[in-house]
Amino acid sequence: MPIALLKFPYDLLQDVFQQCNPYELYCLSKCSKRTQKSITLGGTRNNWKISVSSLKSILVHCGKDSYVFRHTTHPYQYFKTRREFESVPSSYMPIDIPVGGFIDVFLYFLDTFRINSVEWLGNTEENMDALLQIGKITVQRNIEIGYLFIYDLEDETDVMGFMALTNQMNITNGIRCWQTFPSNFQHKFTRYPKWIHLKNSFWFNAEQLLNCPCIGIELGDSSFSNRDLNVFLQKWKKAGEFPNLRSLKIESKNINDQIPILGMIPPIENVEHPRVSVSFNGGNRMFNPVRITKDDGTVAWLKVELGKKPRFQFIV
Amino acid sequence: MSSTEQGTSSAAPAEPTTAPESAAAPEVPESFYYVHGKDKVVHKVSAGALQHSALIHGMISNLGYTEEQAKANPFPFENIDGDILQMVVDWCNQHKGKPTPPEDTNLPKQKEKLFDLVLAVNYLEIKELLTYCCKQVAMMVKGKSPEEIREIWMIPTDAEDEAAEKEAKKRAGKEAAGETAAAAGDAK
Known part of the structure; x- marks a missing residue:
């Protein structure tokens, strides 16, 4: 027995929409312009978030659940929710994402469901243009981004352009960048999320490290020397410096056994009382570190390893 | 157990034949109020059951009626069909003094009544029942295509x-x- 939903008063429509999940509301939004407008005005149950990592799919996060909208070339499959695999409960909804039309679909989701938060953004070889556009949209609309993942692409030009935009984007939780950059690449962060993980970080210099307010910092292929790390630790030891920092991990070929760090010549580890194991949030575990203390009494753990990939590890 | 007087068609209600039972004898006698819908059939409902409705609860709080006054002045809900009001009253009685379980099975499943029921519950401001009804409405389109939704919800x-x-x-x-x-x- 059908019921005339649109005859419900507006507040009641909202109550009904709030009982619907993103798949149902997406289908409803496709019924007519009027239903789409009603959904936009009605809002959604939770503050939905959106994620993008390819031109073929869009993820909508609603509370703890995620809903996948994936392009299909078979119109008969549109809107019919399917399982990824028979044995896996997660599902996706096949939809039409036209070639060159990804941004329109992305905007449709933002506008129809009034989404103003991005859970994560990730790039692929094919979606760098779209990612750049999405980045600009998030800047224009002041949309918050949880995580940004930049994977290593063959053609780094687009990524270099995109890095410049990251300072305008409101990235709150983390940036993870696997891209290998040319030796003349330069970038200076002017705003930071809670953590950064840069796989090829030669361009991230001592000045940036000394002013970095992150909780977690991971820098691969960096250019830091013993002297830089000593300066960093001297600064850290002063009360009030690096109030957020909990974990720092640096790999650099310039770490050696020539210059002391905090008066100790690398390798630096606790050989007197081994068996100490320290980790940050269950990750970056290090064994037998040396205990060091800040002027205000805060304790931290340090370990410096040499070898093929010299590594500096520091956990507060 | 229903406290409804079926077939009474005057605004002034006759003495009801049944009254809601309570598990333990209350120390203070329970007060009752009377409501009727479009069909003028008067339903006797305890104040405890009516607490589910923010609208009626507000009206009761402001009135301070005696039992006699309440009997003589049933609350008229002319915009609600009699059978719908009956459903609502039954639900309020069944859930008197109890929190509503997440999956309430005490509701009629007839979809043809759902539209009017939702409107009535919304009007009477019965929050928990409204949430349940809206869930039922939403369930109607679970797994449906836009074309099917258009038919089900007459869009x-x-x-x-x-x-x-x-x-x-x-x-x-x-x-x-x-x-x-x-x-x-x-x-x-």
């Missing part, structure tokens, strides 16, 4: 909406012209 297509809008504009124009002509006639 006009864009073309139909546009045609209706044009028609409404045309009608409004005609009415405005008619009013102008009438005003001109009056002036003469």
Whole structure:
């Protein structure tokens, strides 16, 4: 027995929409312009978030659940929710994402469901243009981004352009960048999320490290020397410096056994009382570190390893 | 257990034949109120059951009726069909003094009544029942395509909406012209 939903008063429509999940509301939004407008005005149950990592799919996060909208070339499959695999409960909804039309679909989701938060953004070889556009949209609309993942692409030009935009984007939780950059690449962060993980970080210099307010910092292929790390630790030891920092991990070929760090010549580890194991949030575990203390009494753990990939590890 | 007086059709209710039972004898006698819908059938409901309705609860709080006054002045809900009000009263009685379970099985499943039930529950401001009803409405389109949803929820297509809008504009124009002509006639 059908019921005339649109005859419900507006507040009641909202109550009904709030009982619907993103798949149902997406289908409803496709019924007519009027239903789409009603959904936009009605809002959604939770503050939905959106994620993008390819031109073929869009993820909508609603509370703890995620809903996948994936392009299909078979119109008969549109809107019919399917399982990824028979044995896996997660599902996706096949939809039409036209070639060159990804941004329109992305905007449709933002506008129809009034989404103003991005859970994560990730790039692929094919979606760098779209990612750049999405980045600009998030800047224009002041949309918050949880995580940004930049994977290593063959053609780094687009990524270099995109890095410049990251300072305008409101990235709150983390940036993870696997891209290998040319030796003349330069970038200076002017705003930071809670953590950064840069796989090829030669361009991230001592000045940036000394002013970095992150909780977690991971820098691969960096250019830091013993002297830089000593300066960093001297600064850290002063009360009030690096109030957020909990974990720092640096790999650099310039770490050696020539210059002391905090008066100790690398390798630096606790050989007197081994068996100490320290980790940050269950990750970056290090064994037998040396205990060091800040002027205000805060304790931290340090370990410096040499070898093929010299590594500096520091956990507060 | 229902406390309804079926078939009473006057605004002043006769003595009800049944009353809600309570598991333990209350120390203070429970007060009762009376409501009727479009069909004028009067339902006797305890204040405890009526607490589910923010609208009625508000009315009761302001009135301070005696039992006699309450009997003589049933709350009229002329915009609610009698059978719908019956459902609501039954639900309120069943859930008197109890929190509503997440999956309430005490509700009628007839979909043909759902639309009116939702409107009534919304009007009476029974929050928990409204949430449940809205969930039922939402369930109707679970796993359905836009085409199917359009049928289930009687959603006009864009073309139909546009045609209706044009028609409404045309009608409004005609009415405005008619009013102008009438005003001109009056002036003469």
